Amino acid sequence: MSSCRLVTRTLAQQFAEQLAEATAPFQFALSTRAGTDCAAMLLRSMLDQDPDAVVVSIDGIGAYDHVSRAAIFHKLLANPHLRHLVPFVRMWYGQQSTYLWQDDAGQVRQVLQGEGVEQGDALAPALFALGIHDALDIASRQLQPDEFLIAFLDDVYVKTTRGRARAAFDTVTGCLRNHAHIDTNLGKCRMYGRREAAPPPDVPELGPDVWRSDKPAQERGLKILGTPVGSEEFIDTHLRARLQDQQLLLDRLVRMEDPQCAWLVLMFCASPRANHLLRTLPPEEAAGFAEGHDRQIWAALLILLGSPQLNGRTEQQARMIATLPRRHGGLGIQDATRRSPGAYWATWADGLHMLHLRRPREAAQLTALLEGQAMGRSGCVAAAEDAGRLLQGEGFRRPSWAALRAGARPARNTDPDDQGELGEWAHGWQFHACSQRNNLFRERVLLPALTPAGQAMLRSGSGPQAGAWLQAMPTCEGTRMKASIFQACLRRRLRLPLPLLHGTCGQISGHGCRNRIDVLGDHLAACPRTGLLGRRANPLERAWTRVTREGGARVAHKQLLRDTNVPLADPADQRQLDLVAYGVTPNGIALCCDATMVSPLTRQGQPIPRAAAHDGAALTRAEQRKRRTYPELLHSPFGRLVILACEVGGRWNADALRTVSDLAKHKSRGAPALLRPSARAAWHYRWWSLLSVAAQSALAATLLAEGDLALGGPTGDEEVPLGEVLEHAHLAPPASRLPLRA
Ligand SMILES: [Zn+2]
Numbered sequence: 205m206s207s208c209r210l211v212t213r214t215l216a217q218q219f220a221e222q223l224a225e226a227t228a229p230f231q232f233a234l235s236t237r238a239g240t241d242c243a244a245m246l247l248r249s250m251l252d253q254d255p256d257a258v259v260v261s262i263d264g265i266g267a268y269d270h271v272s273r274a275a276i277f278h279k280l281l282a283n284p285h286l287r288h289l290v291p292f293v294r295m296w297y298g299q300q301s302t303y304l305w306q307d308d309a310g311q312v313r314q315v316l317q318g319e320g321v322e323q324g325d326a327l328a329p330a331l332f333a334l335g336i337h338d339a340l341d342i343a344s345r346q347l348q349p350d351e352f353l354i355a356f357l358d359d360v361y362v363k364t365t366r367g368r369a370r371a372a373f374d375t376v377t378g379c380l381r382n383h384a385h386i387d388t389n390l391g392k393c394r395m396y397g398r399r400e401a402a403p404p405p406d407v408p409e410l411g412p413d414v415w416r417s418d419k420p421a422q423e424r425g426l427k428i429l430g431t432p433v434g435s436e437e438f439i440d441t442h443l444r445a446r447l448q449d450q451q452l453l454l455d456r457l458v459r460m461e462d463p464q465c466a467w468l469v470l471m472f473c474a475s476p477r478a479n480h481l482l483r484t485l486p487p488e489e490a491a492g493f494a495e496g497h498d499r500q501i502w503a504a505l506l507i508l509l510g511s512p513q514l515n516g517r518t519e520q521q522a523r524m525i526a527t528l529p530r531r532h533g534g535l536g537i538q539d540a541t542r543r544s545p546g547a548y549w550a551t552w553a554d555g556l557h558m559l560h561l562r563r564p565r566e567a568a569q570l571t572a573l574l575e576g577q578a579m580g581r582s583g584c585v586a587a588a589e590d591a592g593r594l595l596q597g598e599g600f601r602r603p604s605w606a607a608l609r610a611g612a613r614p615a616r617n618t619d620p621d622d623q624g625e626l627g628e629w630a631h632g633w634q635f636h637a638c639s640q641r642n643n644l645f646r647e648r649v650l651l652p653a654l655t656p657a658g659q660a661m662l663r664s665g666s667g668p669q670a671g672a673w674l675q676a677m678p679t680c681e682g683t684r685m686k687a688s689i690f691q692a693c694l695r696r697r698l699r700l701p702l703p704l705l706h707g708t709c710g711q712i713s714g715h716g717c718r719n720r721i722d723v724l725g726d727h728l729a730a731c732p733r734t735g736l737l738g739r740r741a742n743p744l745e746r747a748w749t750r751v752t753r754e755g756g757a758r759v760a761h762k763q764l765l766r767d768t769n770v771p772l773a774d775p776a777d778q779r780q781l782d783l784v785a786y787g788v789t790p791n792g793i794a795l796c797c798d799a800t801m802v803s804p805l806t807r808q809g810q811p812i813p814r815a816a817a818h819d820g821a822a823l824t825r826a827e828q829r830k831r832r833t834y835p836e837l838l839h840s841p842f843g844r845l846v847i848l849a850c851e852v853g854g855r856w857n858a859d860a861l862r863t864v865s866d867l868a869k870h871k872s873r874g875a876p877a878l879l880r881p882s883a884r885a886a887w888h889y890r891w892w893s894l895l896s897v898a899a900q901s902a903l904a905a906t907l908l909a910e911g912d913l914a915l916g917g918p919t920g921d922e923e924v925p926l927g928e929v930l931e932h933a934h935l936a937p938p939a940s941r942l943p944l945r946a
Pocket residue numbers: 709710716717718719727731732733734807
């Protein structure tokens with residue numbers, strides 16, 4: 205069964221372009237991620253620009269089960285590219301499908317079905333779209349020049365006028381019935397136009413709920429692919445219901461026993477949920493919803509943090525940090541309010557070209573309005589230009605609307621510090637527009653509000669992989685974080701007080717400088733007198749050993765420099781390397797690794813020189829120190845010094861980043877050619893999860909004086925199957941951009 209799924213998914217991908225072409229210009233659902241937003245944007249703008257325009261929404265009864273198979277095969281055979289799919293599709297849909305059903309008496313009965321496609325089949329959406337294509341095409345030809353229809357799979361929308369609403373409805377539903385065997389569900393059909401007016405005389409007989417433009421304010425509107433369009437009150441009602449829905453998820457989430465799991469659900473599911481509405485609603489309309497969403501998410505996060513008692517200022521700063529991307533020192537929780545203008549502008553930026561390919565006339569009209577070449581820009585169209593101006597005013601370089609209509613795409617981002625993260629879609633305009641806003645917020649609002657120590661720690665928590673532990677899946681011992689540890693790590697990142705057991709340094713262990721300890725853990729993270737620095741180094745070295753071993757190296761743990769091939773002046777040299785990795789460099793040179801974790805703050809809690817204003821100041825200092833310790837490894841043909849350094853906030857140095865990248869590349873060479881890029885990404889994800897979790901857990905465990913340091917599980921001697929690595933890497937889902945469908 206699963207191999208069948210795999211084949212259908214592969215075919216759906218391989219033929220995506222031809223399938224999209226064969227169902228153009230009506231289908232907005234195939235092979236495009238922005239289709240829903242684009243469809244909603246088009247219909248909404250038609251309503252906003254013309255008070256006489258009416259949108260008719262048509263819902264087929266069991267459309268997937270009834271769509272004509274003959275129509276599907278007819279379309280496949282008529283297309284020279286798609287006919288190659290026929291033998292495969294015939295295996296599933298060439299004869300009657302038999303479904304088994306057990307009735308109340310326990311009797312198994314057969315249900316024969318000779319039409320329709322199956323819900324779980326990856327090809328079904330495309331086959332369905334093919335099956336209704338001719339019906340839509342024939343209907344479309346019978347519409348007036350200023351009318352059109354579009355479809356998102358089985359959701360069909362007709363743009364018409366009040367006077368023509370019934371006739372257009374009859375035309376389209378008639379064609380769906382005659383040419384695709386799909387009947388219309390009158391109970392779900394809706395018609396709406398901006399002008400408040402009684403229904404045209406021939407509409408009421410379709411049912412009392414069909415015409416929406418004369419309903420009380422709260423019901424005056426319709427939902428277009430999950431986006432409410434209508435009166436202020438209608439939109440408000442819908443948005444409030446959405447917030448209530450979301451609260452149900454959050455209420456259950458905070459009751460989960462394991463904060464790491466609860467956090468992952470919060471980050472991957474609850475937080476991105478607002479995105480679809482932010483993309484389709486003008487910022488002004490979305491404002492109340494966005495604020496409500498942000499408030500709900502923060503309240504849930506506070507519970508995951510153990511409900512700390514906070515003063516207003518501390519809480520406000522923590523909340524600001526939380527909403528930064530992980531690569532900028534935050535938790536990667538989306539701030540819907542900050543995101544709203546970027547997301548909304550991006551829908552237009554992403555959608556205009558797509559629209560141009562399907563409805564060139566409307567795309568040209570909208571572009572002229574957006575560019576100010578045509579008069580009368582209003583409603584959602586005006587809001588798109590307003591959002592664009594706002595972004596531009598903040599320094600975002602946006603293309604002209606005409607360029608976007610012609611297909612302008614964002615430049616590929618080459619800054620390694622500014623790449624998208626797991627769960628972010630980096631190819632659309634939204635990533636760029638929102639990144640710009642986040643960067644500006646960090647530089648102009650957050651950093652100036654922080655103390656110098658806070659600034660240094662925000663920088664310390666930034667950079668590639670600095671927040672990898674926040675997206676690590678707890679699938680093995682090395683990536684699972686104990687509740688108290690995980691909570692402490694989150695609090696450290698947000699600069700919130702830790703539940704520390706002691707007031708002065710050394711009070712518990714006996715080793716210490718006897719100075720007062722601060723509740724943020726800064727003193728304990730930096731004081732060399734406690735012995736904690738040595739203790740926390742051990743798990744980190746073990747994690748590096750494991751990773752280099754899994755990467756294919758032969759690794760000697762804690763090797764004396766004199767036991768390597770590097771020639772030394774003194775045969776009794778006492779210097780010891782944390783690990784030496786053999787066999788992973790092209791020229792055979794050994795990697796002499798020194799793993800270290802350093803703090804950008806002194807034990808008095810003050811930033812070390814440069815650390816408040818520059819990234820990685822503590823790393824630079826550590827690297828200089830190590831180079832002085834191992835001068836003979838700087839240019840030796842026998843061994844290369846690799847300084848695997850990280851800061852307490854999570855930032856890694858260039859050597860560490862390069863080492864993991866090289867290992868992933870090396871390791872993936874053993875995978876089948878087709879799998880190599882995924883294998884490389886999966887190993888990369890796995891190893892950064894292991895390293896980042898080891899570093900943060902070890903630090904937190906020493907701060908909390910927890911006896912047993914998590915040592916990160918096995919040592920890497922056992923071969924980890926690629927399948928397992930791939931599977932776990934894919935557990936982290938990309939954020940969904942589809943609306944929730946009831
Ligand atoms: Zn101390």
